[in-house]
Amino acid sequence: MSQRSITLGILMAVAATIASAFVHPEAQAIPPFARKYNVNCTACHTAPPILNPFGQRFLENGYQLPGTEDGGIIGKKKLGDVTLDDVTNFVGFRMVGNVTRSWSFKQQNPPGAAAGVVQNKTEFTFPDAFTMFTAGTLTKNVGFMVELGHDVEGGTTAVERGFVTFNNIGYHDLAHVRVGRYDPSAFYSYVTIRQQLNDVVESTTSGCTPFTPCGLNRAGLAPSAFAAKFYGLYQRDGTAISPFASSLFNSGGETGVDIHGRPFGDWFLYQVGVLNGANEGFGDSNKGKDIYAMLRFDYAKSNNFSANISGFVYRGYSNAKVQSQDDVNWNRYGLSARATYKMVDIYAAFAVDKIDKTPTAVAGLFDSTATGLTIGADTYVTNKTLISLRYDNLDAGGMLDQRKSATFVGLQVKQFLRTNIAIFARNDFNVRKSEGSDTAARNLRNAFFSGVDIVF
Amino acid sequence: MPLTSLAGETGATLVGRVVFRGTVPPPEVVTVTRDPKTCGETRTIQPLVVHPSTRGIQNAVVSIEGENTSPNTDTTKTTAITNTQCAFSPHVEAIRVGTPLEVRSHDPVLHNTHIMTGKRTFLNVALVPGGHPVAKVIKMPGLYHVQCDAHVFMQGSVVAFDHPYYAVTEAQGDFRIVGVPAGRHQVTVWHETLGALHHEVTVPAQGDVSITIEFP
Amino acid sequence: MAMRRRLMTLSATILAIGLAATTVLAVKPEGNRATRENGRVIYERSCLFCHGAEGKGDGPAGWFIGRYEAPHPRDFTSEGFKLRSTESGSLPTDQDLFRTVTRGIPGYMPSFAGLTETERWQVIAYVKSFNPAFQTETPAPLLLGGPAPLASPTSIETGRALYVRFECQACHGIDGRGDGPVSEAGDLKDASGLRIFATDLTRPLSFKNGSSPQDLVRTLMTGLDGTPMPSYAAQLTGKEDEAWYLAQYLLSLSSGSFP
Numbered sequence: 001m002s003q004r005s006i007t008l009g010i011l012m013a014v015a016a017t018i019a020s021a022f023v024h025p026e027a028q029a030i031p032p033f034a035r036k037y038n039v040n041c042t043a044c045h046t047a048p049p050i051l052n053p054f055g056q057r058f059l060e061n062g063y064q065l066p067g068t069e070d071g072g073i074i075g076k077k078k079l080g081d082v083t084l085d086d087v088t089n090f091v092g093f094r095m096v097g098n099v100t101r102s103w104s105f106k107q108q109n110p111p112g113a114a115a116g117v118v119q120n121k122t123e124f125t126f127p128d129a130f131t132m133f134t135a136g137t138l139t140k141n142v143g144f145m146v147e148l149g150h151d152v153e154g155g156t157t158a159v160e161r162g163f164v165t166f167n168n169i170g171y172h173d174l175a176h177v178r179v180g181r182y183d184p185s186a187f188y189s190y191v192t193i194r195q196q197l198n199d200v201v202e203s204t205t206s207g208c209t210p211f212t213p214c215g216l217n218r219a220g221l222a223p224s225a226f227a228a229k230f231y232g233l234y235q236r237d238g239t240a241i242s243p244f245a246s247s248l249f250n251s252g253g254e255t256g257v258d259i260h261g262r263p264f265g266d267w268f269l270y271q272v273g274v275l276n277g278a279n280e281g282f283g284d285s286n287k288g289k290d291i292y293a294m295l296r297f298d299y300a301k302s303n304n305f306s307a308n309i310s311g312f313v314y315r316g317y318s319n320a321k322v323q324s325q326d327d328v329n330w331n332r333y334g335l336s337a338r339a340t341y342k343m344v345d346i347y348a349a350f351a352v353d354k355i356d357k358t359p360t361a362v363a364g365l366f367d368s369t370a371t372g373l374t375i376g377a378d379t380y381v382t383n384k385t386l387i388s389l390r391y392d393n394l395d396a397g398g399m400l401d402q403r404k405s406a407t408f409v410g411l412q413v414k415q416f417l418r419t420n421i422a423i424f425a426r427n428d429f430n431v432r433k434s435e436g437s438d439t440a441a442r443n444l445r446n447a448f449f450s451g452v453d454i455v456f
Numbered sequence: 457m458p459l460t461s462l463a464g465e466t467g468a469t470l471v472g473r474v475v476f477r478g479t480v481p482p483p484e485v486v487t488v489t490r491d492p493k494t495c496g497e498t499r500t501i502q503p504l505v506v507h508p509s510t511r512g513i514q515n516a517v518v519s520i521e522g523e524n525t526s527p528n529t530d531t532t533k534t535t536a537i538t539n540t541q542c543a544f545s546p547h548v549e550a551i552r553v554g555t556p557l558e559v560r561s562h563d564p565v566l567h568n569t570h571i572m573t574g575k576r577t578f579l580n581v582a583l584v585p586g587g588h589p590v591a592k593v594i595k596m597p598g599l600y601h602v603q604c605d606a607h608v609f610m611q612g613s614v615v616a617f618d619h620p621y622y623a624v625t626e627a628q629g630d631f632r633i634v635g636v637p638a639g640r641h642q643v644t645v646w647h648e649t650l651g652a653l654h655h656e657v658t659v660p661a662q663g664d665v666s667i668t669i670e671f672p
Numbered sequence: 673m674a675m676r677r678r679l680m681t682l683s684a685t686i687l688a689i690g691l692a693a694t695t696v697l698a699v700k701p702e703g704n705r706a707t708r709e710n711g712r713v714i715y716e717r718s719c720l721f722c723h724g725a726e727g728k729g730d731g732p733a734g735w736f737i738g739r740y741e742a743p744h745p746r747d748f749t750s751e752g753f754k755l756r757s758t759e760s761g762s763l764p765t766d767q768d769l770f771r772t773v774t775r776g777i778p779g780y781m782p783s784f785a786g787l788t789e790t791e792r793w794q795v796i797a798y799v800k801s802f803n804p805a806f807q808t809e810t811p812a813p814l815l816l817g818g819p820a821p822l823a824s825p826t827s828i829e830t831g832r833a834l835y836v837r838f839e840c841q842a843c844h845g846i847d848g849r850g851d852g853p854v855s856e857a858g859d860l861k862d863a864s865g866l867r868i869f870a871t872d873l874t875r876p877l878s879f880k881n882g883s884s885p886q887d888l889v890r891t892l893m894t895g896l897d898g899t900p901m902p903s904y905a906a907q908l909t910g911k912e913d914e915a916w917y918l919a920q921y922l923l924s925l926s927s928g929s930f931p
Contacts, residue, residue, distance in 0.1 A: 067717030070786020306732030
């Protein structure tokens, strides 16, 4: 950790302590579902956005309280219309991101810099991501979710997720259907969009051309188990796929249809789905659909303890291309587990990515197997302080001359000033030996972030 | 309360003393932050009261496993805990199931008498200056913890029995239980900080039996 | 809520004059084995995550409700109940439990009005089976006294005097913000020894036992078992009007609307 990072870290901690001293401990402000049900975030979350078992069942049940089909109860005013008073029960905002970032590199591709030079760079930023989401139930057993994400730095706004749910089809908990653009891993033991350490996207050189390797300035910091893992893999339109991007089953948003339920009681959850498939250009009719299936086993009874384990198979059909523009079938097999006991929450995910047949054009130049392991832990050390740890190991695949495996450890301290306002300080460091410019994926030695997380 | 028992006058009388020869831990001195005019500026909390010459322990509860578990027929008797100068008087009370326990206050400040058995509330009532006492019949044997939430240093205990063979030790550590049936009995001694101790005793049909029970 | 109460009053009236109410209203099922079994299924879907499979308040999501502080989910097996219409230390009536399940507890427990009335009675029958005391004790509601007097400047002023005489400010603060010296000192603990904070009386929507004048009078009379809030029943018996005045004063502390 650089001197500057340490100073910033201490400043953050001091600021957090001072700020928290002025805040009444009972202060409660609540996002939309909490508002609708008049409960604190802690009813459903271990630490937002991570869900506790009650929150998981609420999600599974299509935003209805577990065991109920209460979707219609707030729509019953007058003629069944939803009035402006109800809007706060449906709409929420989250602003999260770093306000300072400090990087320590071994040469970040600057022209004229000698190989092996260590550089530090600190920048002040605006909180990166602003999300507006509206979610709820339209009537009994029909729910919806739309999430708009605005990336302040990139200047883009996009529908991250937008889908409709039809719940309790047949009988209670037999089948719940989601249609639209959703996160397939919503019911996985380790959910892509619910993490304490937010993704830090990689930095690439600008002006990348289709089907040519896109130069990397700096590695991304994202869970390796969910990442694309391959170097030299392209979307069907030729855009390079980031090896760090959450993808396939673990994508944050894909378009398709998905069914889940617990027809055999509480122990097992099944999930099957069909997706247009990762990385398909609109109207590309040559491509087959991707399919997946997930099975999850739950133990959640008493003693403030819960544990679950889940595994999935994801089969892709012509869902990516290699440099030679040949289609490949990109598949993933994953296993994940989570255990929670009182203040301690531990989870892990492992995934093997496999490309069915290496096209002859890249034969011998392409490693068709890659793996990723992510282990995380969160613990409340006081009622207002959450410590999170994440370990990532990416055993990269793809073009042998480009691929670079990476191992990172991240540690974050989050101080809640109110239940919905937190400040955090985070540090990620490279466990492997950092290398110079030709291996940009491994040139990052250390990264320090401090920022805010506000949800209302 | 000490030196008497509710048992009948037939049978033997068990007399004795509960002693403690170890080192008594120093008392805890608490600074009073509320109502110092009534409660004093500081309070000295010493739950283990040992008589300097006899080494007898005050406020230990001695009881014999009851054979006579017949219901309490004497409903006229009331046992009271009084809030006085920010303390419960008596500090330790023994009571027979079926007897009303009355709580009252002589202090010119607000007290609440909060009595719990395990995690269940038996009674939690506000006692305002000049207000009414409150009585409630104890129906379950066991240990009841007494506290005042407004003055956390106020603590006390009530032990309820479904038989008449019990007594609370007095200042010199002495106790006396009358009307004990003949036979072998297990005597139990309980003290709020020292815990429970068991002692075997054989009681004749008539006369006195004297025992000394020592806490290790 | 007012609608519901009106509905219940209406239903009581209908029953009292002996009409065939069964055709109109869901019937409270008998507390037999079949009812409890139905209740178990609902409990395990809806309640278990916080209250635990054995009703000990130790469900897999339960710790997070208050984390290191109160409240934690109710332990049905051994604890008392906070929200009752019965005297301090007593069990709640079925109607008390029904009210809690239906309304929820602001901040901590969602309303389960999404369950049908019959389902709510079934789950209550199951919850009662966790504590054997429900078989030996017959909780009786306290009488809350006559009709509520209308609030007036005088009645609110009387209520304020009672607030001071009852030393409510010791915990709730002189402005009712929950910042009284005993609460601020960290002296208040719940039955499990967890730190508990005095309610901020200026925020009626957060009142766990409800915020209508009737709700406040009930809380004053019964206390909240398992918390430091005592019952003032003995001080208010025969002076029911005073309880209403105090409730009126408490509600005058908040600017917001209340049901």
